[in-house]
Amino acid sequence: MDSLHLHFDIDGSDFTSAGEAASELKRVLRQLGFPPEIIRRCAISMYEGEINMVIHANGGTVDVYIDSDEIIFELIDSGPGIADVELAMQEGYSTASQEVRDLGFGAGMGLPNMKRYTDQIIVDSIVGVGTAVFMSIKLE
Amino acid sequence: MKHSVTLDKEKCKGCTTCMKHCPTEAIRVRRGRAHIIQDRCIDCGQCIRVCPHHAKKAICDPFDRIEDYKFTVAMPAPSFYGQFSNLDDVNIVLQALLDIGFDAVFEVSRAAEIISDITRKTYDEETEKRTGPIISSACPATVRLICMRFPKLIPNLHKMIAPVELAAMRAREEAVKKSGLSPEEIGVFFITPCPAKVTADRYPLFLEERVIDGTFSMADIYKRVLGPMKKVKEPRQISKSGIMGIGWARVGGESSALLKEHHLAVDGIENVIDILEDVENGLLPEVEFLELNACTQGCVGGCLTVENPYTAKSRIRKLMKYLPVSKNKAEPEDAEAILALAKKVPEYVPVWQLSEDREDAMRIFMEIADLRRRLPGLDCGSCGAPSCRSFAEDVATNFASEEDCIFHMRERMQYMAGGGDADEYLPPPFRRTDGEESDEKDNDHDDFG
Incomplete structure (x- = not known):
C-alpha cells in the first residue's frame, strides 16, 4: 500500500484560521479508523506546528504522510529561522511578541509539546532562510 | 437506537x-x-x-400516558420556570401541574442541587486524577457528540447520572411512601426542554437501566398549565429548591454551583465543537470544569421550549433573586450510592470510519480525494448532501452516484444537446456565462420558477 499524502498550506496572515489544518487532519484520521490516542497526539503536534508558523514565520506548508507503520510530518517555512534550537525546545522559552502573547499564544510550549507527543523530531533551521521540522509518530 | x-x-x-x-x-x-x-x-x-x-x-410521550399509572409524579426541568411572563413564584407552576392531573411533583432542580453538592465534594480528587478538564455530562447531545467526534475526551466526561434520573429515583421513593403503592404502579414523568433528553431517558448514558417512565414536551405541558395557573390564588409551598438548582436552567448554572474558579461554560453547538477542538489540541490547560450546552443559552434554549432563550434566561434570574442558595445536600453515604449508579461508560462510536480495514479505508479515502478534485466545491446541496466533501464520501462509500452532481448533469445535458452548451438549461448559480442579464431574468422564472 502506498502512503497517503496530505498537503496543507498554512496561511500566516490570519490567526482566526489557525487550527484548521489540525481539525482537517483529525477528520481524516477518524475516517481512517486510527485509535483516539494517536489522533490526539497527531492533533496536538500538528496544531503546535501550525501555530508556530503563523506566529513566527508568516505561514508555510505541512505535508503529512500516513504509512502502515508511522505518520510523518514535514513542516517547512521560510520564516526568520531559529537561532538556538536547543533553547527553543525548552519549555517556557519563547520569542513571541507581546501582541502575540496578548492573544493567548507564545507560552513557549510549541516545540516542547511537539517533542512530547511525537516519537521523533528533527528541527533544521537556518537563520534568515527558514525552518524545517520533521516529526514521526509510530503506529502500534 | x-x-x-x-x-x-x-x-x-x-x-x-x-x-x-x-x-x-x-x-x-x-x-x-x-x-x-x-x-x-x-x-x-x-x-x-x-x-x-x-x-x-x-417524538415525546402523549399526555394520556399518565392514565397508565395509579400515581403520577411530574418532574419539571428548571428551564420550565422561564417560560412564563410575570411569574414571581414557582409554586404557582407546581400547583398547576397538580391541577392538570399529576399526583405529585418533584423538581429536577432538587436533584441538580444534590449532584452539584457531590461534584463539589469530589472535585479536587477528580481534577487531580485526570489530564484536562472534567467535562460535564449533563447535556446528552454534547455527550453523544463527544462519543463520535472527540473520543479521546470520553475519559474526561463527568461520570455522573443526569439530575432527572436522580429525581426520578427519589420521586418514586417518595411516592411509594406517600401512596402505599408498589414502585411499578407509580409513573414518573419528565417535562423536557429538548429531544436529546428524550432519547437519553430511553437510552441512559451512564445508568444501566432507564428509570423514567415517560417524557413530555415542555411546549405541550406549557399549553396545559397556562389556564390552571391563572386560577391559582394562594399557592402552597411545594418548591424545595434554591438558586443553585434552578440556575441549571441556563448556561453557567451548573458550573457556578461548583463554587470553583477555573470553569468554562459554553453554549450553542457550533461553539461547543470549537471548544472541544481546542481542548483536544491541548489548549485551555487551566480549565478544570467544562460545562457544555448544545443549545443557545443552555437548556432555556431547547427546541421544545416556548419562550425565546434570552427572555427565559432573564426570567430565571429574576425568579432566583429571593431564593436561598441551595436547599438540598448529599449525605456522605448518599453521595457514594449516587456515584456508584454511573456504571456504564459511553463508548467511542466511529461513525466516520470509512472501513474497518485500514488499507481499505485508505483506498476509499484516496477515491474521495480524487472525487473532490472533480467536484466544484460550491457546497450547493443540489445532490442531497451538505457539502461536496460529504457528497464525495457518499459516492466513495456507495451511498450516492457521481452523476447526482449538477455539474456532471451539465456534461450529460451537453452531450444530449448534441455537444452544444447546456448553460441556459441550468439555474443561474451554476451557469458559466452571464448571458444577457435583463432578458435572462424573465427566462429564469419561466424555466425554473
Missing part, C-alpha cells in the same frame, strides 16, 4: 435547510425528502429549529 428527532414525511418539501444546518452531517435529501442517518444523529434539535415547514419534530 430510536431517536426522538424524526421527520414528518407529509410536511417535508426536501428543501435542504436542515441538511445544511446539521452539525454532524446526519441528513441527506433523497426523492424530495430529508433522511436522517440514525447513527450520526445526536438529537440536538438544530434541524427542528431551522425547518421552515415544521417537518422535523421531536
Whole structure:
C-alpha cells in the first residue's frame, strides 16, 4: 500500500484560521479508523506546528504522510529561522511578541509539546532562510 | 437506537435547510425528502429549529400516558420556570401541574442541587486524577457528540447520572411512601426542554437501566398549565429548591454551583465543537470544569421550549433573586450510592470510519480525494448532501452516484444537446456565462420558477 499524502498550506496572515489544518487532519484520521490516542497526539503536534508558523514565520506548508507503520510530518517555512534550537525546545522559552502573547499564544510550549507527543523530531533551521521540522509518530 | 428527532414525511418539501444546518452531517435529501442517518444523529434539535415547514419534530410521550399509572409524579426541568411572563413564584407552576392531573411533583432542580453538592465534594480528587478538564455530562447531545467526534475526551466526561434520573429515583421513593403503592404502579414523568433528553431517558448514558417512565414536551405541558395557573390564588409551598438548582436552567448554572474558579461554560453547538477542538489540541490547560450546552443559552434554549432563550434566561434570574442558595445536600453515604449508579461508560462510536480495514479505508479515502478534485466545491446541496466533501464520501462509500452532481448533469445535458452548451438549461448559480442579464431574468422564472 502506498502512503497517503496530505498537503496543507498554512496561511500566516490570519490567526482566526489557525487550527484548521489540525481539525482537517483529525477528520481524516477518524475516517481512517486510527485509535483516539494517536489522533490526539497527531492533533496536538500538528496544531503546535501550525501555530508556530503563523506566529513566527508568516505561514508555510505541512505535508503529512500516513504509512502502515508511522505518520510523518514535514513542516517547512521560510520564516526568520531559529537561532538556538536547543533553547527553543525548552519549555517556557519563547520569542513571541507581546501582541502575540496578548492573544493567548507564545507560552513557549510549541516545540516542547511537539517533542512530547511525537516519537521523533528533527528541527533544521537556518537563520534568515527558514525552518524545517520533521516529526514521526509510530503506529502500534 | 430510536431517536426522538424524526421527520414528518407529509410536511417535508426536501428543501435542504436542515441538511445544511446539521452539525454532524446526519441528513441527506433523497426523492424530495430529508433522511436522517440514525447513527450520526445526536438529537440536538438544530434541524427542528431551522425547518421552515415544521417537518422535523421531536417524538415525546402523549399526555394520556399518565392514565397508565395509579400515581403520577411530574418532574419539571428548571428551564420550565422561564417560560412564563410575570411569574414571581414557582409554586404557582407546581400547583398547576397538580391541577392538570399529576399526583405529585418533584423538581429536577432538587436533584441538580444534590449532584452539584457531590461534584463539589469530589472535585479536587477528580481534577487531580485526570489530564484536562472534567467535562460535564449533563447535556446528552454534547455527550453523544463527544462519543463520535472527540473520543479521546470520553475519559474526561463527568461520570455522573443526569439530575432527572436522580429525581426520578427519589420521586418514586417518595411516592411509594406517600401512596402505599408498589414502585411499578407509580409513573414518573419528565417535562423536557429538548429531544436529546428524550432519547437519553430511553437510552441512559451512564445508568444501566432507564428509570423514567415517560417524557413530555415542555411546549405541550406549557399549553396545559397556562389556564390552571391563572386560577391559582394562594399557592402552597411545594418548591424545595434554591438558586443553585434552578440556575441549571441556563448556561453557567451548573458550573457556578461548583463554587470553583477555573470553569468554562459554553453554549450553542457550533461553539461547543470549537471548544472541544481546542481542548483536544491541548489548549485551555487551566480549565478544570467544562460545562457544555448544545443549545443557545443552555437548556432555556431547547427546541421544545416556548419562550425565546434570552427572555427565559432573564426570567430565571429574576425568579432566583429571593431564593436561598441551595436547599438540598448529599449525605456522605448518599453521595457514594449516587456515584456508584454511573456504571456504564459511553463508548467511542466511529461513525466516520470509512472501513474497518485500514488499507481499505485508505483506498476509499484516496477515491474521495480524487472525487473532490472533480467536484466544484460550491457546497450547493443540489445532490442531497451538505457539502461536496460529504457528497464525495457518499459516492466513495456507495451511498450516492457521481452523476447526482449538477455539474456532471451539465456534461450529460451537453452531450444530449448534441455537444452544444447546456448553460441556459441550468439555474443561474451554476451557469458559466452571464448571458444577457435583463432578458435572462424573465427566462429564469419561466424555466425554473
